[in-house]
Amino acid sequence: MHRSRAYAVIIDVPEEADAAATAFWSGVFGTPAVQSADEPQFKTLAKAIPDLHTALQTVADEGRYHIDIETDDVEAEVARLLALGATKVSQWLNCHVLRAPGGHLLCVIPVHSDQALFDAQARTWP
Structure with a gap:
């Protein structure tokens, strides 16, 4: 058995639109876009969507x-x-990129959220 849950909504932004998209999405959610120290392609939009990590990815x-x-x-x-x-x-690395029927992308990653949140929200699969 294993467990999983939706962890994040990622807004993929083309490199040439980075500044404009960052300003736009920061304004949409009313939160600053904070540059990730470890992964420079990511900017976090804190608490934009409750219980889901929300980020911009260049x-x-x-x-x-x-x-x-x-x-x-x-x-x-x-x-x-x-x-x-x-x-x-x-x-x-540890990120598996898949394409769902219909063409949407999704990534499967190891647990990134707080363990208590994961334990409370993850579903168990056989």
Whole structure:
């Protein structure tokens, strides 16, 4: 058995639109975009969506949204989502990028949230 939950909504922003998109989304949610010290491509929008990490990610690609799913067993969660119809796109470090039916991207990552929040909200899968 393993557990997982929606962890984050990520707004992927093309490099050339970074400044304008950062100002826009910061204004939409009424919170400053804080640059990540560890991952320079990310800016966090604190408390923009309750209980979900919300961030801007600068990408060398088109603008879109994607969801990060955190889990205590990455391989089991990837297998579960593939069985539901997702397809593999790529892997970067411990992040598995999948494409859902319909074309939406999602990432499967190890637990990133506070353990108490994960324990309270994660669903258990066989």
